[in-house]
Structures are given as C-alpha cells and as structure tokens.
Amino acid sequence: MPPIIEVRHVTRRFGGFVAVNDCSLKVERGSITGLIGPNGAGKSTLFNMVAGNLSPSSGQILLDGEDITGVPPHKLFGKGLLRTFQIAHEFSRLTVRENLMVVPEHQAGESLLATWVAGGRVRENERAVREKADEVIDFLKIGHVADELAGNLSGGQKKLLELGRTMMTDAKVVLLDEIAAGVNRTLLNDLAGNIERLNRERGYTFFVIEHDMDLIGRLCDPVIVMAAGQVMMQGTLDEIQANEAVVEAYFGGSPTGHATTPNGPAAEVRA
Known part of the structure; x- marks a missing residue:
C-alpha cells in the first residue's frame, strides 16, 4: 500500500526566498511521524502545502496515492485529511x-x-x-x-477539543501543529495519551510538528529533521540526538567544529 502522505520534490518560493527546497518525504500509514527542525527550516510552510493552505511552486503531494497538489482544505477534509493549529480555532460562543x-x-x-x-x-x-x-x-x-x-476553556482543553473534532469524521491522517504550545504538563500528558490511543485503537495516522522533544520522544517514530527547506535526516529520536550535523543545524558549531548548545557540548537536540 502507498504511504498515506508522500511529498515529491516540493519547492515553495515567496518571491526570491525559497522556504522549501526540493523536499521529499513519506508518512507511513498507521505511524506517528514527527517533523522537527530549527526556526525557519520550512516546517510550517510544508505543513501548509500538505494541508492545502498553500500551493507548491513545483513538485507533487499525494494522499493515499492520490495527487492532492493544490487541493484546498475543505476538499481535503472530505478526503480524510484534517489539521489542528498551534492556536486553537474553536467556535468560542x-x-x-x-x-x-x-x-x-x-x-x-x-x-x-x-x-x-x-x-x-x-x-x-x-x-x-x-x-x-x-x-x-x-x-x-x-x-x-x-x-x-x-x-x-484553558489552552490545553482547547487542544483536546481540536483533537475531538478530528474524531467526528473518518480521518485518514491528522496534521498536528505544535500541540504542546501553551499547554500545562498535566493536560499535555492527557493529550499525548489520547493521541496514542487513537493511533493504537482506531488506526489514526498522525504527522506532528513539535518543539517539545520530550513529547516527540514519547509519541513519534520515525522523526524527520528539516533544515534550510530540505529533509536533513530521518530516524529515531536517539539517532537524531546522536547526529552532530543535526545538532549543528539547530545550534551552530563551536570554533573547534564540535556542536555546542548555549550551555556547553550538545548532548541532545532541543528545539
């Protein structure tokens, strides 16, 4: 069976600025796939193209083997692709x-x-x-x-509500955009547990942008790293945290060539 999402050589330009550059990746059916990278890596732009909010300048995006390049969000909803946002979009009244x-x-x-x-x-x-x-x-x-x-509702409760709205239809895949933002640790634990249950018990596929590495480590396998608009590597979080090139992409290198964090040698990636 084809991947639930496949991005093929996608580029997105904004005038002379290239936000996503010849990017290719796959999200396998039934997975919880993480997408991480430094600010400006192109993660949100890629998400917006997969979700139909932006059209690629070139390249192709497939959903369950069907070409959905440039298809608007309301039509993707009918095809089973749903998205949550970093800032919840509830009907407040x-x-x-x-x-x-x-x-x-x-x-x-x-x-x-x-x-x-x-x-x-x-x-x-x-x-x-x-x-x-x-x-x-x-x-x-x-x-x-x-x-x-x-x-x-609190910020965390609104994120739970957004997750609940994805359950009101027959979702094939859910794009989660920084679900940890503004959520306290107790509600975040509830949110992560519900994502795991939906994946395990109902077969939901999740594609997750997140800066909280603890949450990525709990939920996601594989994890895809983006930098400068391209996929840098894919693997488990442990493999990614052990890769000096990835750490350097996040924090830059020291004069000796060893990647460092602001507090010293980089033992692990922190977004």
Missing part, C-alpha cells in the same frame, strides 16, 4: 458539545427545505451526531466541560 456537532459534513439540517419537509430525518440525523459527540467526549474524558462555552 458554542459549547464543547456544539463545537463537535458542527463538524460532520452534509447534515440533513443544513438544508432549509429538509427542515420543512423531512423533519423526522433531520431530528434523527441530529440525534446520531449528538451521540457521536458524546462518544468523543467520553473518550477524551472532558464530560465536565461538555456544556461549557469553548471560549472559556
């Missing part, structure tokens, strides 16, 4: 349950005519969507905030 219920496509109640002539079908559809939302709430253990306005 809807409850947690309502935020979940608006996700599924083609609900009967979206048609004004159906509400007039097929009220029974509309109510049955809404009942099924509500049951699905309650299942997601139970899975994520967020029942205590199910009827809270989403705008009142």
Whole structure:
C-alpha cells in the first residue's frame, strides 16, 4: 500500500526566498511521524502545502496515492485529511458539545427545505451526531466541560477539543501543529495519551510538528529533521540526538567544529 502522505520534490518560493527546497518525504500509514527542525527550516510552510493552505511552486503531494497538489482544505477534509493549529480555532460562543456537532459534513439540517419537509430525518440525523459527540467526549474524558462555552476553556482543553473534532469524521491522517504550545504538563500528558490511543485503537495516522522533544520522544517514530527547506535526516529520536550535523543545524558549531548548545557540548537536540 502507498504511504498515506508522500511529498515529491516540493519547492515553495515567496518571491526570491525559497522556504522549501526540493523536499521529499513519506508518512507511513498507521505511524506517528514527527517533523522537527530549527526556526525557519520550512516546517510550517510544508505543513501548509500538505494541508492545502498553500500551493507548491513545483513538485507533487499525494494522499493515499492520490495527487492532492493544490487541493484546498475543505476538499481535503472530505478526503480524510484534517489539521489542528498551534492556536486553537474553536467556535468560542458554542459549547464543547456544539463545537463537535458542527463538524460532520452534509447534515440533513443544513438544508432549509429538509427542515420543512423531512423533519423526522433531520431530528434523527441530529440525534446520531449528538451521540457521536458524546462518544468523543467520553473518550477524551472532558464530560465536565461538555456544556461549557469553548471560549472559556484553558489552552490545553482547547487542544483536546481540536483533537475531538478530528474524531467526528473518518480521518485518514491528522496534521498536528505544535500541540504542546501553551499547554500545562498535566493536560499535555492527557493529550499525548489520547493521541496514542487513537493511533493504537482506531488506526489514526498522525504527522506532528513539535518543539517539545520530550513529547516527540514519547509519541513519534520515525522523526524527520528539516533544515534550510530540505529533509536533513530521518530516524529515531536517539539517532537524531546522536547526529552532530543535526545538532549543528539547530545550534551552530563551536570554533573547534564540535556542536555546542548555549550551555556547553550538545548532548541532545532541543528545539
């Protein structure tokens, strides 16, 4: 079977600046694949192209063997590719349950005519969507905030809600953009546990940009390193942390040629 995501020789230019340069990588089906690299490496630009928010200047992107180069996000949603954001995009004046219920496509109640002539079908559809939302709430253990306005949630709770919204449809792959940002360690542990459960129990594939190396080490295998718009290496986190060229790409080298962190010799990569 083909990789769930394949990026083939993708380049993205912004005027004379090349943000992603002839980049190729694969995300295997059923994996939790990490994407790390120093600031300016091109990670977010690559994510935006895979998610349909940007079109490549050249190259090709495939989803489950299908060419999706330049396909907009709403069409990718229908193909099973979903994305979360570093800053959560909740409907702040809807409850947690309502935020979940608006996700599924083609609900009967979206048609004004159906509400007039097929009220029974509309109510049955809404009942099924509500049951699905309650299942997601139970899975994520967020029942205590199910009827809270989403705008009142903490940063970590909003990230859990974003993860829950991916569960309201048949996702093939979920792009997670810096899920640890602004999340306390307790909620981050809950979030990581839910990602692991979705991967293990429901077969979700995750592609993760993250600067928290502890989280990358817990969740991701393999880990892909980007630098200067290209893939530098791929491997386990231990292999990456042992690679001096990778550490130098993050922190630069000392006059002796040995990679250093601001606190001395680089024992491990920290984004």
